[in-house]
Amino acid sequence: MYYYRKVTDDLYWVGGSDRRLALFENLFPIPNGVTYNSYLLMDEKTVLFDTVDTSIGRQFLENVEAVLSGRSLDYLVINHMEPDHCSLIDELVLRYPDMKIIGNAKTFPMIGQFYQLDLTGKTVTIKEGDTFSCGKHTLHFIMAPMVHWPEAMMTYDETDKVLFSADAFGTFGAVGGTIFNDEIDFDRDWLDDARRYYTNIVGKYGVQVQNVLKKAASLDIQCICPLHGPVWRNNVEYLLEKYNLWSTYTPEVKGVMIAYASMYGNTENAANVLAVKLAEAGVKHIVMHDISRIHVSQLISDSFKYSHLVLASPTYNGGIYPVMANYLDDMKALNVQGRTVAVLGNGTWAPMSAKQIEAKISEMKNMTLLTENFALKSSLKPEQMEEMDMLVGKIAESITA
C-alpha cells in the first residue's frame, strides 16, 4: 500500500526510510536509520525530483504511481547521481517511456557509467541559471559542484519558493510519518545526526558549501526539500545558520572534547585528571570519548562542534595508537581546522605519540597548539602536576577569552 505527504498544494513527498541498514556508505553507523526523499510535482507537467535507494524501491514506485493517479511521469530532475538517490532511474525509464530526464552536463555521463540505458531523445541538459516551466511552476537550476559530488545541483521552484537541495541540509535518521521540521524536536532528536552527516559526508567541502550558501542568500526560500531527513517548511534560517557555521569550520560550542586512547588505563587516568581540573577551573562544556569505543564519525562531528580538542594517546610500535592515527587522518581528510588543541602522549620506553600527534595537527589549517611534547612515562606522576595545571589554565583561559 502506498503512502505520501503533501508538501505544498502541488508537491508531494514520495520517499521512505530504511531502518535495517547498519552502515551508510558501508562506513557510518546509522542506529536511527536513514530516509531517502523524493518529491513529485503535479503541474501541467508532472516532475519527479530524484529517486531513492533500491532498499525502498518498490515502496517508492507505489507512492509515485499513487500520486500520479493515472497520469504519466513527464520529467525526472536529477539533482544528484549518487546511487542512494538515482537507483530507480532505469525502472522509471521502463515504466514511463515518454519521461525525459533533466540534468546538467556532468549528470548524463554518470548515468552512462552506472547504468546501461539508451536515453536517446530523452534528455534535457540544463546549466547554471537556466529555468524550466512546468506550467504554473518555474524551476530554476543552481549548480552545487562538490556538495558533495561534481555533478550535484539544486533546483529552486520559483513559484512556491521551494529549494530541492540534493544532499545539502540532509541528515541521518529515519522519519516516521512526521516528515516536517515543525512536527519534530530537531534540536533534541536530530541535530547530532545532522551534524554527523554534514561533517563526515560534506565537511571537507566547506568552500563549495559557502559558494552555494551565497547563491541561496539571493533566493527567497520558504521550504527546503533535502534528499535525506526532514523537510524544512519554516525556520529555514536555523538550518542555513548551522550550515554557515559548519562550512566555515566555526565551533558551535566553546568547550572541550577530550578524545583519549588507552590500553591499560593510564592515559585514560591522565585524561580524567585533566577533565576534573578543567571542570574545577569553570569549563562548562566537556565531552569525553574513549576513541576505541566510539565511531570515528562521532569524533569528527564533535571536532566540528567544540572549540577545543584534547587528544591523548599511548605510543604504539613507535607510532600513534592506531585508532588515534585513524582519527587524525580523518580530521585532515575532512579539513578540520581552526581548533585549539592540546596533546597528551604516553609510552613506556620511548614515548613518541605526543610529538607525532602534534606534527599531524600542525599539518592542518589554522590550528593552535597548547602543548609541546607533554609525555607521560607509563603513567601521570606528581612531578607532572604543575605542567598539567598550567595546561588546564591555558585551556580555561582561551575558552573564556
Ligand SMILES: Cc1cc2nc3c(=O)[nH]c(=O)nc-3n(C[C@H](O)[C@H](O)[C@H](O)COP(=O)(O)O)c2cc1C
Ligand atoms: C603493541 C605495543 C606497542 C607499544 N609500543 C611502544 C613504543 O613504541 N614505545 C613506547 O614507549 N611504548 C610502547 N608501548 C607501551 C605503551 O605505550 C605504554 O605502556 C603506555 O603507557 C600505555 O598506556 P595506557 O596505560 O594508557 O594503555 C607499546 C605497547 C604495546 C602493547
